[in-house]
Each structure stands twice: as C-alpha cells, then as structure tokens.
Amino acid sequence: MSKADDSARSSGFSRRAFLRGSGAAAAASALASAPSALVAKDESPSLVAGSTTIVLKVNGQPQKVTVEPRTKLLEALRYGLNLTGAKPISVDGSSGGSTVLVDGKPVAANSMLALQCVGKSIQTVEGLAPDGLPAAFAHHDASQCGFCTPGFVVAAKAFLDKHPNATEDDIRKNLNGNLCRCGTYANIIPAVLDVVKGARNG
Amino acid sequence: MVEYVWPDREHTALLGKSHDKIDALAKCTGAAKYSYDIAPERLLLARALGCPLAHCKVKSIDTSAAENVKGVVAVRAMKKEGDEIFWEGDLIAVVAGESEGAVAEGLAAIKADYEPLDVFVNEADLSAAESAKRTAKSGGKVQLKKEPDDDDKDFEEKELARLFKEAAAVVEGHYGIQAITHMCLEPHGSTCDWNDGKLTAHLSTQNVSGTAGQFATPLKLTANDVTVHCDYIGGGFGSKFAADRWDVVAAQLSKDLGRPVKLMLDRDLELKNAGCRPSGFADVKIGADKDGLVTVWDSHHWSTGGWGGAPLPQDQVPYVLVPANFRRRVTNVKTNASPQRAWRAPNHPQACALSQTAVDDIAAKLGLDSYDVFMRNLANAPEARAATYAEEMKIAAKLMDWKSKWHPHGKGGKQGSVVSGLGMALHTWAGGGHGSSCLVKIHPDGGVEAFLGSQDLGTGTRTVIALVLAETFGLPLEAVKVNVGSSKFPASGPSGGSTTVGGVSESSRHAALDALDKLNKLVADKLQVPAENLVARDRRIFDKDHPDKGLSWKEACSLVGMNALEVTARGAPGPKSKLSSSGVGGVQMAEVAVDRETGIVRMKKFVTVQDMGMVINRKTAESQIFGAMIMGIAYALFEERILDPKTGKFVNAEVADYKLPRLGDIGELVVEIYEPDSERARGVIGLGEPPVIGPGAAISNAVCNALGVRVPVLPLTPKRVLDTLKARNA
C-alpha cells in the first residue's frame, strides 16, 4: 500500500490533509469573530492555524490575547499581557526562570505553547500575595540581579503548597529546577523556611 | 568647612547594620523591569544569526528570502563578502520582525556561504598550540635575591638550580583552569527607541554613564541626544561595560524603521559572543624549607583570551604569597574563541588556582598541615597584609573546626567509598572607589532624593546610597528616594572591579554633607544658634548643646524656599580620603567529600573570612560573599566552556548543557566579616570581587587533601577526578 493509500484509507482524510492557504485564513477569521472560543466548531473542531485570539485565565482574570500556534505561553504573557515577571533565560525551560503555575502546577512558560493553556488557570509571580514568599525573599536578600528571582519565588510557592512543613533538607533536595547565577541559594533557603515556620503567609 | 568623614560607631544609626534592599520586593514580585522587559508600543523583536564555523571567510550572505518572510520587517547583514570570522557564533545578520516566530523563520531563511579556514581551540595542549603556530611569548619576570657577577651569563639558571638544590622539599606540578563564560541570566542586549532624532536605549549595562557616546558616534549623533536607561540588570559580572555591536544595530534599526527594537542575544549566542574568562594552565616547580616556607618558584603559564583578547597576564603569578626568588614565564595562545571580557576579579581566580594549589602541594609533600604551611608562608605575603591574614586564618579555622577535622593528605577515614578533605586559599583585591557625582535634592516639603548615573547590579547600590543620605540627614531609610540608571543623571563610573560602593558612598556622603551644611545655615539663622552646633538625628535638626532648640526635619526643609535645595558633589576617593580606601583580603576554607568510585565532589562546608574596610549594609555585604562563594563552587566543580577540539564549535552553549550548581549543591556556607576598629577606620572598600578568587584553589586543595592526589585542572568533574585516580593507579 502506498503512502497515499495509507492516508486515504482513513475516514478522516480531510483532517489529515494539511490546512493550507485559504484553509488557514478561514480558520483564523472564524476565530476572530468568536474570540472567546478556542476554535470555531467547523469541520476540524480542534485544529488551529495562523493567528487567533484566545482567552487565558491569568491570575484569576480572563484575558484576551492573540497568538499563533507557535506562540509560547511565555511570549503571550510578556508581550500580549505585559506580565514580564516570568523571564526568558534558556531555550527550553531548563533554568526555571519562566516558571508559572498552570492549574497549580509549576511549569516552564517557555516550554509550553499558549494554546496548551486555554481553559486552564495560570498564576504568575505578579499574582502571588506580596506579603508571603516575595516578602520573605526580600527580607532574606534572596535576590541579587533578580532575574531568576520571580521564577524561584513561583517554584517555592508550588513546593510549599505541596509540602507546607518542608524542612531545610527538603528544600535543598527539591528546589533544584531553578538556576541562579549570582549565588542567592544560601539566602533562598532561610527565606523559604521562614514561610514554613509561619513567619509569613505562603 | 565641611569635614568629609563617617560618624563613629556609637553615633551611627544605620550604617553597618543589616537592611533589606530598598528594591528587593520589586524584584521578588516581578515588578522590576529589566531591559528585556521594556516593551514600548509598536515594538519590533530582533534576533541575530551566528556563524556556524569557528574560522572562515564569508563568501556570500543572501538576505532576500528572509526579507520576504511574513512578519519580518527588516534584515541587516553584520558581515560582508570577504570578511574573516574568527569564532563560532560571531554575528552574521540581524532580523527584526513582529513576533518571535516570524523572526525565527527569517533567521532560518538567511543563506550564507563560507570558506572554511584552519581552526585551533585546544590551548591546554601547549605543544599542539606551538605546532599550530598559535603561541606568542607574553612577558615574564625574574627576581633573585642574589646579585649576579658581571660576566655570569648563566646566572639565572645556576641560581635557580642552587636554590632548588638547597630546598628541603621540591614539588613539580601541572595546574589548570578552563575558560568559563559569564552566563548572565539576562543576556546582553537592549531595547532601543528612536524618536524625533533622539535615541533612548534601555541597555542591560554595568556602565550607564559611559555608554551613551558609544551609541551616538555610529548613529552620527552627539551624546546629548542619547539617553541610556538601566533600572535593573540581570547579571553582568564584568561583561556589560559597552554598547555592543548588536546594540548599535538595534539602535540603527530603530532609527531606520521608526519603531522601537528589542535585540537580546539568544542564550547560545550570548555564551558564544558576550564574554568569557581566560583559561589558565601552568607548569610550576617550587622549593621550600622543611617547614614549608616557599623559597624559590619557577613557573611557566599559558592561557587564551580567545581571538585578540588579553590572556592571563604575567603579574599575578605567584599569587599573594610571593617568595623572595622567583621566575615566571608566560605564553599567550591564540584560539578561535570569542575575546575574553573582564570576569569578576579579572585574572585573580586563575592566578590563585595556579599558585596556591602548588603551595598546598608542598604541605602534602612534607606531610604538614596545610594551615600551618599557609601560616608559615604569610612571610611571603605583602607586609601590610600579613597580620590581617593571620587573624583571618585563625577565625576561619575556628569556624571550620579545622584542627579537629584535619588529616594529612590522602590519610583520612573512608565511609564506604567517600573521603573528606580540607583546603584553603588567600586572596586580595584593590576595590578603591571610582569617580562618581551625586545630585542631592532636599525639597521644601522634606522630601529627599539623590540622582546618580550609576547602576545597581543587584548588589544593593541604591540601598547604599539611601543609607548614606538617611544617616547623614538623620532620617529613616524609607524617607530617601534614590534615582540611578539614567545617563542623564550626574555621571558615575562603571560598576566593575568592586569600585561602586566606594565611589557612590563617597559622592553621596559629600553631596549630603554639603546639602546639610547649607540647610544647617538656614536653621542656624532661624534659631539663632551656631550652625556648627547643629546635628541631624531622629528626623530633627537641633543644637547638640540644647537639644530642645531645634526644628523637625520638615520644618527645617521649609526654610529652603520655593524650590528644592540642590547640591551636586563629586566624591574624592584616593589616599587623602577619610571616607574610602582600597586593598582588601580574605581567607577561604573548604571542606569537601569525594566519592572515589564516581569522582563526584560535594561541598560539605565552606568558610569565608573577609575584610572590606567599613561595612555600609551588612546584609548585602554578606550576600555578596555568599554569592561569590557559590560562583566559586561553580567554576571549581561544574562550569567550563567546551569547544569541539576539531571544529571549534561551542558545544555546551545552552543552559541545559552548561553545568552550574543548583541550590542543593552548595553545602553549608559560613561568612564572617572581619571588621575591627582598625578596618572600619579605613573607610569603605568594595568587595564584589575578592571572595570569588579563592574558591578554585581552596576546593582543589580540599579535594587533594581528601584523595591524596592532585586533580590538576578545574573544574573538578567526575571525569577529571576518575582520570586522575586511574593515572595514579596505573
């Protein structure tokens, strides 16, 4: 069986066929008229191409943002919504600098597509209570240049949500998804412990 | 006559205590805006394309397809036909467009053709470098106590031979330290906004006051039409002093397109272009007396600063402990790597790692305690510093519990396959203040602010300035507003070489004292008291002999009239200053555990005792030391630039591949600031650099003490540790 046959054999040939030209434009314009929906309910209910407007729920607020499939969540937050706390540091999320919470879980916003986050609840550092971890980090001087700090604060938030009674040893073992170049690790440990001990709200 | 001094310890309200950084919360909530975060309306994003070859000639660059990519607005070639390229990743072209995706596509559509040329990158192998004709003699020095006879041509060799023959112990060793990069988490770059013939450049820079002119000349402007802004910078470490060639391209694009343009280097191009620290390798032969005092030193060191970059200079080896008789020779190796840039304490970490390891090997050879040998070798330290080092060593040893933990090299107990060891090193740095001017405004309503064309690298510069003003005016810290980060403010020097705290504390203390002097004259007139009797304390200005005679700060400020009282003053660092001086040092002791089966080294405990003259903000001073220790752990155990030996390609130029320590890798860190009255009396001295110097040698010495064998080249990766153990057993 040739490849073409193989493809045609499927009942969903039109879905398998790649949207091209007018197809992409049609998908985009359909979306423009229904911005709150992820996709128009047409023949390809779950296929998006080209530029489209989606709604992301960020820090409790639904917000419209125009994206392409290739738009990363980080790019949408920074350039679409002016939330620049999450930082671009690595190409793949390995620095943890772009950490945000999606449905409460810590993820790297620069290794996720914005479209993956439709219908989910996104929390960025800007949405955290400043008197909790941010204040603890500030008091313990757990930032120097500060470029990694928002990602670290969000990662610490995720960690404490899950391990509210974490020990120093737990912190040393688990807060390793984030990279700091200035060397603030020594001050991050007591900052996070402060919140564990109830000195500040998490 | 205003006397420019600091208040003494007991009359100090704020200085020397621990204070939160005034901008810390903005960083921890994401509110702080970095150059990367600035996004004016109609912003275009730009990225650069790097050359895939490490040495080649450009045959052609075709940007036409890139220009036709949807969403691409402009493409600029940065090289032309015939240009020679000397390292992989050098910038070929820049694409500006409407989205990250469009720009990426544009970059991929650029067609460039190159003629490959010979590549050499392995400077560790000196004979290979010689065969490749990439070496050049680079100075050196001979210092021998004995005078030669007039006709003795071979005196140098004969005298060295004699000294080695007389030595109780002689050690010959090879030592090395690989090149590393700065890896600023915010890459180099800028957001440039051209408007009405003027340029605003949000530049990620350590040099706010010095970079406007670097944009102006290529854009055919004068510097008055350029404003450089940098409120927050995501790491510099010595690599961000200039408006770089890619920044100028961004500014030119903004001018040509009439839209703001952001060009931040991609991570890989950042590592390939925007700074690295020279490597260092040395063959060292030293002789010592029976107590371990080094009497003669003979070394040859070589390194690369990349293509056209300065290598490790000749003057820092041997480091701190300089015996009476020594000879050093230096070779520069030219490699196909990007030119080096200043890296925190330029050249000192390498010099320390090449020198104080050799001193420790004398201790190993004689079976002596390294502490005793270093103490004995303080006889070779600069006389002015030796006593301070000795005090600091005693404190550090106590904090480390050195004496009870010590075992001779390689003779410690084993737990499973794990052995432990101790090592130490000494360091020094100048740290005198740079030139700085400060404008202080005292508003009629009592508001106080300062303006300096300085920058806060995260070290707490804003807070230092605020503390100096608040202390001077008798105000709480939060009553003072500090404005830095604009080239339109009175000029300050670049933040490098630990010069900032000395510089800005000088200028802000001068300006604040001058302003207070003027204010005091107004208060004296009003209250009919002698101005010289007035003191500013606890939000009041009052007669020190009649404390009830006084005005609240607000009342006093209302005397300045309709407009703010403004004073601009320049600091006067130098030998005559009572506010600042230079020359600091410290002692570092490391305790490590090494798994002999896997070669993995773990930090157990790491102690730094550091002098720094007078402390302004204890909290941020300690943070600087912690940070330096962690950066030291990084280059001692983890990080190195890895260039493909054949192609010169920088293979680990991504965060995922460039190994750095994480929070779990630092062990227990202990910091002690050595600040007796004698130190405090010296005034303010910078400390950003010094504690990053010793970790390489201290940790290498600790590993050597644990294993009983020197792992010669840093970083001490499992590969290097295992290869060393295998070679010894073979």
Add this chain to the structure above:
Amino acid sequence: MKPFEYASPETEREALEFLSPEPGKTAVLAGGTDLIGLMSRLIVQPERVVSLAGIPSLRAIEVDARGLSIGSMMSLEDVAEHPATAAYPALRQAIGEISSQQLQSQGTLGGELCQRPRCWYFRSGEGLLAREGRSVVEGDNRYHAIFGNSGPAKFVCPSRLAPALIALGAAVRVIGPDVDNETIMPLEAFFRTPEDEHDREHALRGDQIVSHVLLPVARYKSASYEVRQGSGPDYPLAAAAAALAFHGGVVSEARIVLGQVAPTPWISREAIQAIVGCAVNEETAEAAGRAAASVATPLSHNEYKVQLAKVAVKRAILLAAGFESGGF
C-alpha cells in the same frame, strides 16, 4: 519556530487522524519540556503539532490482575505519587532523581520515553547521527555512548525511566495508524539503534503514539541508581536499574538495565549472568558491575564512564537488595 497547525484532539482516534505517516511532518506534543525547545532551535520543524493533553484515556492508571496500565500523558509526579506504583521502587526512584519540580509536573511518562537524545551535535543541527557519527568520534564525546556504539549512532538514550521500566518488565501499548491498530511490545523492543539518518531511535512511526505503559504485577525487589554530578535536572553521567527475585537468599532472576551509556537502554546480560545464583553483597555486586563494564567500547574522551557504569550497576544491585549504596 516555523509556523505549524495545532491540533488538540479529545480521543485517541481523533489524535491518530491528525498524524501523518511521513517522518517529521507531524509531531506529538506531550508535556513539551523537550519538543518545544527542539522546535525553537529548528531542530525539528513539524507542520502540525498534535497535543495529547485533552485525551482522558491517556491520563489514568488502571490496576488489574495483570498489573498496571499507566496512561502515557500522566505527569511524572502523578505516576510517582499514585499508590499503585509503590510496589515499583525503581520507577519511583528514577522519577525522584529528575530533580526539578517543573519537569516532574510538566513532563509526562510518554514524553519521557520519547524525548530526543541530548547529544550536543544532534542539538546543534548536525542530525541524529551527527554526520554518521563522525562529529562524535572526532569531537568531544565525554557524555556519549560506551556500549552499542559500533554503528553510526553514538548518542545515549536520554530516558531516565526506561532502565527502571525495562528492569521491571514493562511493555508499551502503541496505537496507530488507526485506533484499532494496537501493538503491545516489550519496552526494550521499543528502543532502536538507528542505522541512518532516516531511522528514529524508537519503533514509533509518524502516525503512531504510545498510549500506555504496562507494568506486570510487581514481583521484584528493585532500585534505580543514577550517577549525577549535581542536584539539578542535569542528565546523569550513567545510571542503572536492577530488579531482582530471590530464592533461598540467592538471586534467582535478575534484570539489570543501564541508562545513559548506549543509544538504547542497555540490558547487561553479563551483569545478569554474574549476579544470578549469588547472594547479594559488596563483592558479588561489584563483580556484576565489572561484568557489565567488561564489554564496554569507550570513545576517545569517555573512558571514565566505564567506571561509572560499573559503579551504577553495583549500587543499583545493592540498593535493590536493601543495602546501602556505599557512596553518595
């Protein structure tokens, strides 16, 4: 990234309909921790990306008399925390070693198995085999393969769960091109050593997905051991998993699998042969490690990995048998 279409199917059937058999034309998006970075660097350039996140059947663990069926889209963290995985310590330990909350919550079981090699020549655009392996042989190969590297493939399989899963006897359920085309294959058969640039490092066709990982009822004592330089999410230098069955105090059956040492997870028949029939102790575990290492063929810069492979095997065996590893 190049432009692409984004598909978010809600059923396995729908997902397969979106996929193309043509290699590289479509890409399956699981957690994204690897794929998005590869797309950003233009190392892979699919025309369509099919996200599996909206398919409920891929996100559940089912337990029955045959063992576990774990949906490929379960996050690593959810797998490690599910009570049903308690009987498989090697698996839980392997997940625990991935020392990043972000990777554990964003990364998925299927994505972990299908992630692309970390080889820096591959990741800088020289192709999966890096110029038929020449770049690796002539270049810096300190992290490359020491076993199974006689062909052009010199990279190491990056999966950190595969050694544990193979040791535990796992299989994968692969579906496609149609939903009723189901293949269940032992996980060791899933990984392949590519012979040319058109091959992939696993058995999946472009129009197939891994839907589930199947684990037989636990009957081994098991452990994973990674030689990791630091605490971060760095990949280990070498790793091993051991699953041991005992009879009368001696090992009656063993499955010993190394990771990060060969283009596929490396089942060490030599180590298995050495340890079966022995009581586990420092000496026998060491002998098994030595046996594993005896067939290594290191490259110019990675001989140290032979020692690490030996130690990883020894320590995995000791840990599986309930002893201390003896090192870090």
